[in-house]
Amino acid sequence: MTVANAPVLVSDxxxxxxxxxxxxxxxxxxxxxxxxxxxxxxxxxxYVVLFLAIPTTIAVVSGFFTDDGAxxxxxxxxxxxxxxxxxxxxxxxxxxxxxxxxxVVGALVCYALLGTRAxxxxxxxxxxxxxxxxxxxxxxxxxxxxxAIGSQGLITVLLKDVFGLDIFANGVxxxxxxxxxxxxxxxxxxxxxxTFMPALSGLxxxxxxxxxxxxGTRFTYWTRIAFPVLAPSFFGSLLLLFANAxxxxxxxAALISQGAQIVPLQIRAALVSETVLGRENMAGALAxxxxxxxxVVMWGYSVLQNRTSRWQx
Amino acid sequence: MSRAGTRRVDNSVAVRMGSExxxxxxxxxxxxxxxxxxxxxxxxxxFSFKDGLxxxxxxxxxxxxxxxxxxxxxxxxxxxxxxxxxxAVVTVAIVxxxxxxxxxxxxxxxxxxxxxxxxxxxxxxxxxAIVxxxGLAPVYSVVVKVVGGSVWTLAxxxxxxxxxxxxxxxxxxxxxxxxxxxxxxxxxxxxxxxKILWFVLLPNLKRGVLAASFISVAVVLGExxxxxxxxxxxxxxxxLQVSQSDPYVAVIFAxxxxxLAFLLLLSIGRIGxxxxxxxx
Numbered sequence: 001m002t003v004a005n006a007p008v009l010v011s012d013x014x015x016x017x018x019x020x021x022x023x024x025x026x027x028x029x030x031x032x033x034x035x036x037x038x039x040x041x042x043x044x045x046x047y048v049v050l051f052l053a054i055p056t057t058i059a060v061v062s063g064f065f066t067d068d069g070a071x072x073x074x075x076x077x078x079x080x081x082x083x084x085x086x087x088x089x090x091x092x093x094x095x096x097x098x099x100x101x102x103x104v105v106g107a108l109v110c111y112a113l114l115g116t117r118a119x120x121x122x123x124x125x126x127x128x129x130x131x132x133x134x135x136x137x138x139x140x141x142x143x144x145x146x147x148a149i150g151s152q153g154l155i156t157v158l159l160k161d162v163f164g165l166d167i168f169a170n171g172v173x174x175x176x177x178x179x180x181x182x183x184x185x186x187x188x189x190x191x192x193x194x195t196f197m198p199a200l201s202g203l204x205x206x207x208x209x210x211x212x213x214x215x216g217t218r219f220t221y222w223t224r225i226a227f228p229v230l231a232p233s234f235f236g237s238l239l240l241l242f243a244n245a246x247x248x249x250x251x252x253a254a255l256i257s258q259g260a261q262i263v264p265l266q267i268r269a270a271l272v273s274e275t276v277l278g279r280e281n282m283a284g285a286l287a288x289x290x291x292x293x294x295x296v297v298m299w300g301y302s303v304l305q306n307r308t309s310r311w312q313x
Numbered sequence: 314m315s316r317a318g319t320r321r322v323d324n325s326v327a328v329r330m331g332s333e334x335x336x337x338x339x340x341x342x343x344x345x346x347x348x349x350x351x352x353x354x355x356x357x358x359x360f361s362f363k364d365g366l367x368x369x370x371x372x373x374x375x376x377x378x379x380x381x382x383x384x385x386x387x388x389x390x391x392x393x394x395x396x397x398x399x400x401a402v403v404t405v406a407i408v409x410x411x412x413x414x415x416x417x418x419x420x421x422x423x424x425x426x427x428x429x430x431x432x433x434x435x436x437x438x439x440x441x442a443i444v445x446x447x448g449l450a451p452v453y454s455v456v457v458k459v460v461g462g463s464v465w466t467l468a469x470x471x472x473x474x475x476x477x478x479x480x481x482x483x484x485x486x487x488x489x490x491x492x493x494x495x496x497x498x499x500x501x502x503x504x505x506x507x508k509i510l511w512f513v514l515l516p517n518l519k520r521g522v523l524a525a526s527f528i529s530v531a532v533v534l535g536e537x538x539x540x541x542x543x544x545x546x547x548x549x550x551x552x553l554q555v556s557q558s559d560p561y562v563a564v565i566f567a568x569x570x571x572x573l574a575f576l577l578l579l580s581i582g583r584i585g586x587x588x589x590x591x592x593x
Contacts, residue, residue, distance in 0.1 A: 037422050044415035047407075048433055052473045055448030056440050062447070105346060112342035115333035128579040131528075133350075136535030136574045139549045140567035143556065144353035147360040147564060154356040186353065189346070208332035218331025226332070247441030250537035254553055264443040271447065271542055287447040291440060298439045 056291075063285030075285035084266065088289065090177050091246055091262040098184035099241035105185075106192020107234060110200045113193075118201065130190035137187050138250030145183045145255070149174060177261045183251050188241050195240055199233035199308055236304030243297045247290070263290055354571075361565045374561035387562060393551025394566075396464045400547060401533040403468035405526045408479045411472065413522065416480070417514060420487050421496060434480035437473055442538040445473070453543055467547070470539050475532045479525040482581075486521025524581045531574045 063075040078084060109126075116122050133141070148155050151172050159165040173179050203226055211221040249264040260266035263286060270283035327333035334342070364371040377383060384391065412434075419426050437445070449470055456466055492514060499509035515522070537549035548570060556563035 037418065040418045041415060041423070041426075044411050047411050047469075047472070051449075051452065051469050052433070052436060052440075052445075052476075055445050055452050055470075056436075057448065058451055059440075059444050059446075059448035062451075108342050109346050112334055112339045115327060115339070124579065124582040127582055128575055131578045132531070132571060132574045136531050137571075138535055138537045139553050140535075140571055141353070143552075143560075143564050143567045144357050146560075148353040148356035154359055155352060186350070189350070203332065205327055205332065208327060208330040212330045221331050243438075247443060249441075249443040250535075250541075250549065253537070253541065267443055267447065268542065271450070283447045287444045290444050294439045294441065294444075 059284060059287040060291055061284070061288075062281050063283075063288045065281060065284075067281065075281050076288065078282055079285055079289050084286070087260055087263055087266050088293075091264075094177060094180050094184060094262060095242045095245035098181060098188045098245045099238055101185050102188025102192050102241050103196075103234065103238045106189045106237075107196055107200070109189070109193050110197045113197065114200060114203075126193065130193045132190075134187050134191035134194060134244075139254040141183055141186060142251050142254035145174065145179075145186070149182065175255055175257075179255055180252055180262070183255065184245050184248070187248075187251070188245060191241055191244055192237055195237045196233065199230055199237075203229065232304045232307040236301050236308060239297050239301040239304065243294055243301070246297070247294060354568075357564050357568055361561055361568065363561070374565060378562070378565065387555065387559075389546065390551045390555050390562065390566065393546050393548045396467075396546055397534050397536075397548035399464055400468045400471055400536075401530045403465045404471040404475060404529050404533050407468060407472035408475060408525055408529050409522065412476070412479055413483060413518075413525075414510075416483055416487060417492065417510070417518075420492055431480070431484070434476045437476050442474055442536075443542075445470070446539050446542045449539065450543065464545070467540060467543070467545050468533075470543075471529075471533050471536060474536065474539070475529040478528045478532060482524035482528055483518065483521040486518050486524075490517045492517075520584050523584050527577045527581050531577045534570055534574060 064071060064073070066072050066074070079088075113123060113126065137144075145153075147153055149167065150156065151168060151174075156167055159167060168174075207225050207229075208221055211225055216224070247264070249268070252262055252265055253268060256265060260269040267283050267286045267290070270286060328335045361374055362370045362372065364373070378387075380386075416430065419430050453466070453470075456469065460466060495513050495517060496509050499513045504512070534548055536547065537553070539545075540547040541550045541553075548566075552563050552566055552570075555566075
């Protein structure tokens with residue numbers, strides 16, 4: 001589906017760029033001679049075909065074949081087995097919960113940052129820290145949470161000793177699906193800050209002035225102006241957060257060493273053991289399922305982003 | 314960005330009209346969220362000084378890294394670090410040799426392909442590493458046959474995972490510089506394309522190129538999914554392995570890696586700022 005979108009985008013781009021460039025005309029650009037300039041595109045094209053197009057195709061298509069290369073719907077039908085559906089269910093649940101919490105908390109932080117200098121030390125500190133936590137934590141975040149709320153963790157022990165509160169009274173949940181929630185929220189909030197801040201700082205002071213001039217209150221400013229304007233961007237970021245949690249593997253793999261509680265872990269199980277549910281190439285079918293979810297979510301994200309960019313200029 | 318100064322002056326007006334938080338509200342939100350976000354990091358630092366499970370604190374875990382036999386005890390970890398550094402270098406090379414020239418070429422000669430290139434470069438967000446690795450396994454069985462199973466080959470996959478980040482960093486620089494006029498000026502002065510690229514374009518794209526390189530290094534140092542599922546050793550897989558026998562050392566190195574990534578990304582911001590400051 002990702003690839004199918006490409007022609008549409010190409011023709012789209014062609015149209016807009018001819019419109020944009022027609023006044024100066026192509027004659028003003030000195031073209032490299034003939035073949036040479038097309039040759040220049042080949043290294044990247046070959047590289048992308050070998051390491052992006054082929055792996056993606058294999059990942060998505062291999063679920064339709066047995067190990068002997070015969071066509072089968074067996075694996076893809078395996079996606080509807082109760083335990084696989086349950087895995088997709090918990091993946092959706094974890095992604096949705098952490099995306100909503102992350103989006104709300106992240107938006108609050110963005111709001112708090114309004115009115116600070118965009119190039120000041122506070123913002124650059126928060127920007128860099130957010131990038132690190134949002135994208136490069138993985139295994140290390142798992143360590144951090146084991147150190148904090150593991151069974152001997154700093155907070156666990158503190159709560160037990162000082163308040164007599166045992167957060168693991170009903171068993172140690174950190175290494176189960178629920179345990180992913182705090183860790184995922186920890187990288188969702190920074191991602192929200194990165195993606196939502198540009199939209200929020202795009203709110204214009206004049207809109208608040210206009211609101212005040214027309215006798216509006218703070219309440220009307222936020223309900224009638226800011227929220228409607230920010231809504232596409234907010235929900236777009238929410239979708240991005242959902243996709244981010246849905247596709248994240250490292251943290252879960254480091255926390256949950258065995259089993260297939262969420263889809264990425266089920267792919268691990270399928271890759272490592274070769275047979276899940278007695279089916280070969282189940283990893284391919286799971287990858288296909290995941291890509292479908294990701295394409296739908298990211299499509300929604302790009303639609304909402306386009307609506308956002310309309311007024312951001 | 315230049316607006317920031319004027320915004321600050323208007324701050325009190327904005328606060329009164331409710332479009333911006335008051336100082337107190339700002340620091341309450343930032344304080345609470347910041348505090349909560351500090352907890353896991355602080356817990357890691359505290360943990361790295363813990364003396365076993367019995368309470369008490371020690372410097373032994375940190376000083377142990379400088380022991381004579383540390384190199385032997387943590388051999389796997391050091392291998393992982395070495396591999397990750399090598400992979401970072403090769404990945405940056407891929408970005409600079411394959412992606413950067415293509416982006417410049419498309420920008421100059423194939424404006425119609427710009428949207429296509431952008432589309433290709435953001436695909437890795439929609440096709441996450443855990444999906445890509447399913448298809449990479451067969452691809453790598455071929456790669457191993459053709460060029461051998463050396464460590465650096467993993468960078469071929471990493472070049473794809475860093476595409477969205479590297480693309481964004483370079484593109485924002487390309488958009489800010491009038492590459493077409495610059496290269497035409499070069500042509501007028503009878504420079505060939507090699508000279509234009511090296512003496513005219515690259516100096517102007519330094520900021521984007523550096524940012525792309527740094528973010529690629531950070532991504533590669535944090536990568537776990539592909540290495541782990543293709544049974545390769547890099548920093549993250551080694552960390553996870555070490556954590557089972559010596560969690561203290563694993564946590565120490567995780568802290569160092571996080572700090573390094575933070576510094577890399579902080580310097581990206583700095584590069585961007587000094588350039589915009591001096592040129593505008």
